[in-house]
Amino acid sequence: MTNWKIWTLRVLGIIALLLGLALTIGGVWLIALGGSWFYAIAGIAMMVIGFDVFRRRSLALWVAYGLLIVDLLWSFWEVGFDFWQLVPRIMVFLVFALVVSIVSPALRKKNGEKSFSAMFATVSSVVLAIAVIAVLANMPRPHALVTASGEKSPVVYSDAGKDSGNDWPAWGRNTKGNRYAQFDQINKSNVKDLKVAWTYHTGDLAVDGAEYQVTPLKVDDTVYLCTPLNKVIALDATTGTEKWRYDPKPQIFQSTKGWKRCRGVGYTDLTEQYRQASANHSVQTDDNGNSSNNSAALPSACLKRIVVTTIDARLFTLDAETGKLCEGFGDNGFVDLTVGLTKEPPTSDQGSYNITSAPLVADGVIVVGGRLNDNLTVGEPSGVVRGFDAITGKILWAWDAARGAKDSTPLPAGQTYAPETPNFWGTAAYDPKLHLVYFPTGNQTPDFWTGNRHPYSDEYNDSIVAVDIKTGKEVWHFRTANRDQFDYDVSSQPILYDLPRPDGSVVPVVIQLTKRGEIFVLDRRNGQPVYPVEQRAVATDAMPGMNVAPTQPFSALSVGTERLKESDMWGATIFDQLVCRIAFKSMRWEGEWTPLSDKKRTLIFPGYYGGMNWGGGAIDAATGTLIVNDIRMAQWGRFIKQDVAVKIGLKPTTEGEYSTQTGTPWGVERSMFVSPLGIPCFKPPFGSLTAIDLVTGKTKWQVPLGSIQDAPVHGFVPGVYIPVGMPTMGGPLVTGGGLTFFHGSLDYYIRAFDSDTGKELWRGRLPVGGQGAPMSYIGKDGKQYIVAVVGGATRTGTNKNRSDLVIAYSLPDNK
Template sequence: MPQSRPMLLPRLMAAFLLLSGLGLAGGGAWLVLLGGSWFYLLAGLAMLASGILLWRGRDAALLVFGLLLAVTLAWAIWETGLDWWALAPRGGLLVVLALLLLTPWITRPLGTSPLRGGGAVLSLAVLASIVTAPIAMLRDPHAIEGALPTRRLAVADQGIPDGEWHAYGRTGLAQRFSPLDQITPANVARLEVAWQYRTGDMRGQPGEPQETTFQVTPLKIENRLFLCTPHQAVIALDATTGGEIWRYEPTILNDLALQHLTCRGLGWLPAPESGAAPPAPLDPARVAAAREAVPGLPVAAEGATTVECGARLYMPTADGRVIALDPETGAVCSNFGDGTGQINLWANMPNVRPGGYYSTSPPVVANGVLVVGGTVLDNVSTSEQSGVIRGYDARSGALLWNWDSGAPDNTAPIAPDATYTPNSPNAWSILSVDAALGLVYVPLGNQPPDQFGGNRSPAVERFSSAVVALDLADGSLRWAFQTVHHDLWDYDVPSQPTLIDLTVEGQTVPALVQPTKQGELYVLDRRTGEAILPIREVPAPQGAAPGDTTAPTQPVSALSFDPPMLRGRDMWGATLFDQLACRIQLRRLRYEGRYTPPSLQGSIVYPGNFGVFNWGGIAVDPERQIAFTTPAYLAFVSRLVPREDATTLYVQGENRPPGSLPALNENFGAPYAVQLYPFLSPIGLPCQRPPWGYVAGADLTTGQIAWQHRNGTVRDLSPVPLPFRMGVPDLGGPILTRGGVAFMSGTLDNYVRGYDATTGAQLWEHRLPAGGQATPMTYTGTDNRQYLLVIAGGHGSLGTTAGDHVIAYALPGG
């Protein structure tokens, strides 16, 4: 070859190929030793050979690289099929390098061209890759195409006006279904912003935890909307114009040991019917005793205008109280809580640490009973508060009963000097209620620490990660159904149980549908807890950490969104290199499928504790007996860290949270701390290939998934705002309407979207100013227009855009 030809650029390219080939071959050899694919080792050797030949000025370098590209394309299709987002990282970088190799700056010094010899082979391989790309882009191998039944059955009136929304899930049945039908698939694309309101409550204030979130679903009663903000303000708005009517900002304790700061909603009690007996006069001695019983806590009725309320709102506060407010004025109700205007949730609570326990979700109100659960700190210590569920007289605030899973048969009000069982399973999510049956349904979490269960009592083992039905009148246990046996994965029951009457074999059966983090939708008879759709026990991986055990089997529903087990071919990344790193991680970590126990080496938890379903739950249409769901898929890693003492920060290290905020995952008092993190590539991308989020429709009478489509883009998740529709997770639930349209705003891109409930087709979307991690709602204004209401405030832990926006949409005109 003539020495006068410039070889600078070819040798620079050769150096890149040599370095890349060394990395790929080295990592590939490691993967082979771990029992994984040979492809990366062979590809690295081919890249090395191409680099050596290119350094020597041989056009055979193009031939070798062309063969590498062709083999890579064939291998990628064999592993993944024509799945664009799985193919692209396998071949994308190689195609770019191939195009560079075909430029005149490379081919001319080699004395060849793209149409001769090795250049022709390389050109054909590039052409094959380019032809394959649009074919793969136009396919969606993960989609299920179909349609849900359109039949409509007559259902019982739920007892509230069609245009209102009286509870978190619209009613205590938690269906998230509105009988309004003004917005339809034919006109939903015409929705426009009708009004906006800014609460002024933004995250980022001193002393707040990272997980500060605007998750509220407002209530709509007559022409007023009622909502709460993360920092505990309660606001009433005109539902038609968005104008502020009143605002209440309670005094909240400072220096709270908070893991979460949120308010998902308010409880509501209508005014008593005319002719009802007036409330008993307050006893001054009881008022004085009640105020003395809350040392250190603010008293809502002090220093504020108070009234003797008829109707009332109930606001749970971050310092462990429930305050009763007058819906007309926002004033504190002086005839509640023995003159304090509040319930003290710290009463009889063990291990008092303000902020460590409070109710993040709205209380349930039915049959004159106010039922309150609460959250405790996850994975901080073994000395946390109780997960007791309490029922209060909704008008007086007097304790009627308490259901303590540590003493489940003793529901009479606790003695003044006694305490509830510490560290027991809690109900941090939203409760549901069937007033006609007189039952309240409670989704329970786990006993902390979540990833170690060696010291759990029989009562804890019975009720952890279960849904229980309690008698509204006295709190007695009617039935319990456990969704996970001996939970070691933080698979607490996250979603509000949804209640719907189903037609089964010609009979109407009152059902409960319970979504779970692991992807099951258990369909139970809500009178007895017995299965309506079949549930089978399947063998589960064994071999817990020293001192612990595992359950031999786990329950699986006939209606399940459990994803297939991860394999090497499911690993993902921007390039072959970080995909290889993910394959190595998959082999090095312990993973035997769902329910792989946490381990010292680290275990993959898939589905992760983010959940296939979380607190947003599902929406159902009771007339069509269908469900609109939003399954999400992200794998996590759970690694146990042995503790030698009860004080050292094994996980936080020098990063102890400031002030009173808790040191999460340290598990003081347990034998292990735990490291929990998403299963990510070295550059921060999920190790599993997309889609990571879907919308899906299911027939609840048959358990069949009729359709499923990837949902959402990475526009707000990537450094460059690319609107690739890869399917992203969501946090925040959907709603359904009789008009045949479903809505959701919880995806991790800043959009609210409308869907055809029958086919799942996306019909409309609108850009939000912040993350919409809340459940929307819909109602009718005084102008007879149907409004869609969306909260856009973001989620601190997920890093979505912060905001304080309340946005109402409607069709034009009115």
């Protein structure tokens, strides 16, 4: 045998020895932690293979085959036929068996005789190569978690969506927040033919902490949207030509320097409110007691208004036709939303209170909450929710957790609402029949320390609250967490739906998605669960001074909430999977709600980004099918003394890996649970799209959402389309054409799925990623349009791959 062949075998042998040694050492460590024995056994087998290859012994091939067989048996026993769970378990040993098979003609028996013929080596190598190719060939296709039966969902409401006509007049299309458009011009049979109809650039790039998360509105023939810096823009709905723009020039404070967002604007037609107001103020009585109505003419401007909130905590309205400020609103056109709030504590960032989400506008009332800094300090301003007159901007009511159901009247001038109350930072929903507004609440900040919680904060944290739209008087509230210690604030817009029940009755429900992945379906008249909610015991071994709840509510409906176990740990290879298993076994983990400690890291799953975040879900209002996208990212957290954090160089932020929680005994360090390679330490998908039949409660289908193609890991972009399912942002759009559209994945695509099966029917390449929610309307030309605002995927951490693009799709004229 030539020297280069000998040295090739020796190099292969050394590689196998070293990898086997690493597996053995790690495997013994895992055994010591009470974990699986397989890795240590596999490591020893690999060292035997390496030693025998180095010595050119034929035993290497038989050990490689034996290891592969044992590996397959063990893998199927642990994870069944879960493709992405099998890949890291089998690929290394499959490739090793292939390599040893290829070099097998060079291996010898103890007596030096040749062991394997060229024919044997060729056949075995071909078989193993086919197996490797089969695994690789299955990587570019999605692997459903729940496969659809193929049955088409029956229509429950044939007139669903028609109340909004050809428009999209509210952030969730209507005040019920269902994100459903009844249009069927674009459907399953022709969606593949979608083309770009028009594009528009706003001029505000999503850079330096700005993110495009906006869902536009469309009224008559105008599309309305806002930029992260609150510029409001009106476009022609059929051509994308700019009609007008308005810049409120918000102040940028320290708190909003890296957090600039405008998720949407509101719209209202005040014709009826003006007529009522005019009539109420112009009724006169003569000497005989007879009344006469001398109502004034309707105003020539600002009858139809765009309602806007800003990142410097202002509220204003614009004439929808001209874009001019409605100067009769508030004080010179603006309402200062910081009035009635306490000042930020000295340890907080200036501008802590700001608005990022679209306001609800209904029945002449504007309903707004506000965003606060999380985790920096105690003493943050109130989380008060307020209603304002849409004509005058006058405050009508103010609900805050400190007063709860007792009183919702606005405080007199000079008085302030109680600080530290749970806030509402999303978009509310409204039932015009019940005259009730529904909004979700967050948590008293700092989020991770519960030793200083007010009783009213515990009562209203992570809740759904129903109030009267005219008075703000609370009718009921429901907690989705008994005492939140993980920033599980409920942020998605509630979805209102009239739900047919198996017994033939119809229950008006509110559907609340949560970061925990729990889906609460409640009777929106009284807050009683329609799908069962169970109080389950959770871990309570908390730090001294912490107050944790002994039980937490769990719904009969949920997505991605299965309890993580050791066999769920994942990796690109068997080696980083082993590292993740060691990390998992080294953490505190007694299931969801395991309290944080200062001794070692505690696993947090579901993670505090979701589950379901602010983007919310959509419902096919015709069939009662709920469509939700979720995030499945485990995290870890640990308490740390503030002075220790300073010494080791941790920099405090509200959203980063360390927060001071000033005013409490502990800061909190936290991060994603990832491997040394920078990929998640738990099984895919890391984001999915799920369809749930709300009539039966059954999951119809569940598919991974998004590929690794454009997602950077340690600065490296894979560039290959492998749809494992990635963390999502934004929300879906459902149409009467049987389609679900989505573009908030980490790769640069907008997609259309079959709403009955979850099958991807169309995928359009984008210049950058997106993180809002698409919308749809019919233009004056009779065409159906799908519109998305694309500014870049969420939190890339750089100004690269960012945009300011508005893009509209339609079918070609001949389709």
